Amino acid sequence: MTLVEWTYTVETSRFLHSLTLTAVGAVGGLFVLVGALGAVVLGGSLLAGELAVLAVAAGLAVLFARRLALNVALAGREPGLREYFSARELLGASAAWAAAYGAALWLDAGTTVVRVCVFGAALVCLPLGAALRSEGRVDTDEGVFEANGTEVPLAAVDAVSRYDVGPVTVLRVRYHEGAGGTRAPRLLGVPRADAGRVRAALEASEAAPPDRDRHPLVAKTLYAFGAAAFALAAGLAYYGVRAGGDAAVVGVYAAAFAALFGAIFAWLGYVER
DSSP states (O other): OOOEEEEEEEOOHHHHHHHHHHHHHHHHHHHHHHHHHHHHHHHHHHHHHHHHHHHHHHHHHHHHOOOOOOHHHHHHSSSSGGGGHHHHHHHHHHHHHHHHHHHHHHHTTHHHHHHHHHHHIIIIHHHHHHHEEEEEEEEEETEEEEEETEEEEEGGHHHEEEETTTTTEEEEEEEEEOOOOTTTOOEEEEOOOHHHHHHHHHHOOOSSSOOOOOOOHHHHHHHHHHHHHHHHHHHHHHHHHHTTHHHHHHHHHHHHHHHHHHHHHHHHHHHHO
């Protein structure tokens, strides 16, 4: 009997920890920058004796004081980000990003740089961290492979490829044709020290792959949705480029989201074919 277990999460991996902290800091830095600019405006108004601005600020503070107190109380009950990061780490990452945003604005780089940083960190770091995060087990005696709450018969695994990319070790699991479902894990981030044992355990089964019902109509429908999403992405990108200005930025962002959904539908169609 061989039982191999692994855990590759924000708590155990320095790389995932840094990746997630980068994304959270990018968003938090935006709030720090807005707060700092607000403090500068209020300080200037106080020195200039502009009581009207101070009155508006005081009114907003009173208006949102109750809501802020409620959020603080709820944050004190729930662990939230404190389960993964210390207050010093969150404050340091947010301050570093806020300084970078402030430098970009001071150098007249425009707000586009700030938007690109925020959306880039959110759309790259967080999905990448979620894709690499994994914890599970391989039990060759029971013939099961479980990862991230999804259990797959070990006999369904066809081959496993290993990729060492910098500090990350990724296992790509391929299944026998028609044996893997849409929820079957295909990319696993694993600790480098456990990668060899996990791969060997995944490839240990010599049993025949289990039968699986095919859904060609479902696959064709998913492919159709994917094609429609890609067509929408192309149309949005064309409109944005033709319009120019802020419309171009909005069009590119919308096209990127549409293309992402198109890729997801195409992948699901490929799996269900």
